[in-house]
Amino acid sequence: MKPETLSIHAANLYKAATGDVTQPINLSTTFFRDENGGYPGGHMYSRVSNPNRDALEQVLAGLDKGEDAAAFSSGNVAGMSLFQALEPGSHIIAPDDMYWGFKKQLLTIFNKSLAFDFVDQTDLDQVRTALRPETKLIWVETPSNPMLKITDLAAISALAKERNIIFACDSTFASPLLQNPILFGADLVMHSTTKYIGGHSDVLGGVLITAKKDSFWERIRNIQQTGGAVPGPFDCFLLLRSLKTLSYRMRGHCENAARLAGFLRGHAQVESVLYPGHADHPQHEIAKKQMSAFGGTFSFLLSGGETAARKLVNSLHLFAQATSLGGVESLIEHRFSVEGPESKTPRNLVRVSVGLEHIDDLIADMEQALAAL
């Protein structure tokens, strides 16, 4: 099935006795046992599994071409569960502009149990140089946040496969509609479902998708079920509802972002635009190879420095000054001030998540705010 069909039909797994066309929300935390102590409904206790989470996991595994998926209560805890599944002493090669929440986890939570290096993964030599005998995981984020770097998934996969290293990709910026890392050799894919998958800025969640149900996946599943950082049935219902329109929302986000990026590129107040769809983006060719479109979130740098960046985000009427991305409403933020003083993000960088408003209104708003700088 194509993604448009899969996201609508795969979620309707249960034909309730009442004849519901869409899946009801099952709030029960516990499920009946039969005379022999079995679980005739297939569920025992809702931390372990429940019908709404099962449906969500099946749709997400299907969309990203994996064998299985595990849903979590946030993107952060999805990544954290993967790090927890590694043996103590393992070494991780992570991207230099890794999503700051994950960088913070490695630096402050896993600093005693795991070793790691942050390298520019767009330069494969840097990845090769960082390899150690204890390297157990290469974690890639593409497109990356907030620099929109594109990492060559097939090249990283070749490097990892030669050495039996697990290769995982944070694919949040692309969503399962624009990029399927498993098709390029990734073992695991991670999404913050808070972003494009949720799409309406009203539900927090995360997911890991696996190419194979192997022993490492069993460790992750055990952490999910025994740890219990799982989304509740209502969160799963919201995500399943959102998934049904994901393909159409992604088309709108990508189309609007391409138009806005094109407008900004020619503007005198803009130093540069970091958008993988532009032919002069350093990894444009790789983006073309592994993505079906270039996404709805990008960054740009202002000629007037940090002052101009901070002024701009306060002069817009349609772009809400708020963190996060992937919602129907456009969001904009001065990224450095979100990440804090240790951040390497350029101070004149603004990140924009282009929503589904009419593009003419968005461009007019951006035009007036730039003119006021």
Ligand SMILES: *Cc1c(COP(=O)(O)O)cnc(C)c1O
């Ligand atoms: C938001 C985000 C995360 C973290 O997800 P949460 O749902 O906020 O915990 C991880 N990676 C990327 C690229 C993100 O944008």
